[in-house]
Amino acid sequence: MKVLLLEDEYSLRISIKEFLEELDFDVDCFSNGDDALDAIYDTRYDVLLLDVNVPGINGFDLLKTVRKDGFKIPAIFMTSLTQMSDFEEGYKAGCCDYIRKPFDLVELQLRITQVCKSFYYKNRNKLDLGEGLRYDTEKHKLSFQGDEIVLSKTEHQILEVLLRHKEQAVSITTFQDEIWGEYVDPANIRVQINNLRKKLPVDIIKNRRGVGYIIER
Known part of the structure; x- marks a missing residue:
């Protein structure tokens, strides 16, 4: 750099x-x-x-x-x-x-x-997440091989937090601070993250046990 x-x-x-x-x-x-x-x-x-x-x-x-x-x-x-x-x-x-x-x-x-x-x-309009999975940072749209994957508002926010911290494990506390701005039951956050993972045709979100979640590609 x-x-x-x-x-x-x-x-x-x-x-x-x-x-x-x-x-x-x-x-x-x-x-x-x-x-x-x-x-x-x-x-x-x-x-x-x-x-x-x-x-x-x-x-x-x-x-x-x-x-x-x-x-x-x-x-x-x-x-x-x-x-x-x-x-x-x-x-x-x-x-x-x-x-x-x-x-x-x-x-x-x-x-x-x-x-x-x-x-x-x-300042990158489209992020290539591998294997045909792309995220448009201007339109806030996720697509796979050209077809849009519909996400909820919270799922969008979770994905964007992970992308901002790409290749860095994101803790539950960070999700609380950057999305909700207050304490939220960690179990509820994990449910939202798992819902997002189920919608992704490519397994890009990894769970680092005891640390947080990370996008490694």
Whole structure:
């Protein structure tokens, strides 16, 4: 994964770069917003990590500029700005996440992973789940060899949670949080998941006992 890092604080920039490179990320570092902006037009990046208050164009204006020019790259702001107005401006500029300094590098890693999974899932219209099974993320339709498989609203939601966390086991608690937003009897959730599995002609949902459910393909 190729990362653009815009951070003018030297020690933090080097710490982030070294940490991510140990995880096999390819990191290009910049301390000036103008240089980072030029690089985005010259190089394909998978994710942007942007400080806000930097020399040259600031992080907010940089992201507004690339979004205006049609660049669909997931972006995370890393900043010491803590006012709600700053938070709002960051999201209006087009960021996917906003992390306040100081932060743990492991937290940054987790946010990068989740943002990229979510972003690239949302920006793919049709997901190929194998053996003729496809899911259209715009129309929210599941089909097998061209024929639609009719799902209930809850079954759609369960499938989309699993796809957002593809190749990662999803716990019952995660289903509760992302679908219902409150406690739901785990037995009822398992029934809904099993109902979904019965409708699928391809066995793509696996049960990791004691951990959760996962789509592995």
